[in-house]
Amino acid sequence: MRLFNPITKTEVIPGIHDTSGAIELxxxxxxxxxxxxxxxxILAVNENxxxxLEDIIQTEE
Known part of the structure; x- marks a missing residue:
């Protein structure tokens, strides 16, 4: 299993990164x-x- 931080949207490596709040993937x-x-x-995080990946929504200006 590998760890993912939903706040920073990055991989977490135990011993190098803080693993608090990380989830296992x-x-x-x-x-x-x-x-x-x-x-x-765009990279997003679901409720879990x-x-x-979500579609980029472009707004008209």
Whole structure:
């Protein structure tokens, strides 16, 4: 299992980072398999603190 911080939206490495508030994600979670966020998407966090990709909403000015 790997750790994810839903506040900073980053991976947490025990012994290097503070693990308080981090949640466990399986090693095969998409977050650890993707090197770049796809075009038109943004990294967000769902109600469980897990990383999700959401569509970028553009507002008219």
């Amino acid at each position: 399986p090693d095969d979670n998409w977050y650890f398999k993707t090197y770049e966020i796809p075009a038109g998407k 603190g897990e990383p999700v």
